[in-house]
Amino acid sequence: MTGWKPANYPSVSPYLICENAETIIAFLERVFDGALVRRFDRPDGSLMHAEVRIDDSIVMIGGGAAGHQSAGPHIHVYVRDAQAVYDRAMQNGAQSVQTPTRKRDDDDFRGGFRDAAGTRWWVATQ
Numbered sequence: 001m002t003g004w005k006p007a008n009y010p011s012v013s014p015y016l017i018c019e020n021a022e023t024i025i026a027f028l029e030r031v032f033d034g035a036l037v038r039r040f041d042r043p044d045g046s047l048m049h050a051e052v053r054i055d056d057s058i059v060m061i062g063g064g065a066a067g068h069q070s071a072g073p074h075i076h077v078y079v080r081d082a083q084a085v086y087d088r089a090m091q092n093g094a095q096s097v098q099t100p101t102r103k104r105d106d107d108d109f110r111g112g113f114r115d116a117a118g119t120r121w122w123v124a125t126q
Contacts, residue, residue: 004125005078009058013051015074015122019064021047028052028059072118078108082125086111089121097122 005011018024025047028034034052042048047063060076079085082100090096090113097120100111108124115121 004080006126009078010056011078013058013060013076015060015062015076015120017062017064017074021050021061021063024061025050025052028054034059072114072120074120074122076122076124079123079125082109082111082123085123086113089113089115089123094121 016024025034025036029036029052032054034054036050037053037058038049038051039047040049042063047061049063050061052059052061062074077085086096086100094113094115097112097114098110100109100123102109108126110122110124112120112122
């Protein structure tokens with residue numbers, strides 16, 4: 001670990017939000033020889049979050065929750081100071097999606113915002 005992101009992770013990762021997450025994971029494994037490196041399930045057993053390594057990159061996958069808006073691109077970025085980046089985004093016209101927080105002891109400190117084009121940016125510090 002570098003202190004602010006996991007070791008061997010890129011700073012920027014695409015984040016796919018999809019209802020058919022299991023199918024997407026299998027597709028990435030079969031087509032790109034991807035390897036599932038992390039998975040977190042909801043209490044009902046459905047996928048909440050997964051990460052698939054393809055060569056030197058990570059594709060993050062979120063299982064679409066009922067009623068959760070998933071249209072438009074999502075991009076995950078590991079940064080040295082998630083709060084500072086979130087604050088700068090707010091000062092520059094972004095709309096908050098999630099105030100930075102650490103939901104569990106072993107989780108990243110993460111927040112999200114939407115830019116003027118509708119892209120959701122998730123910034124995190126480990």
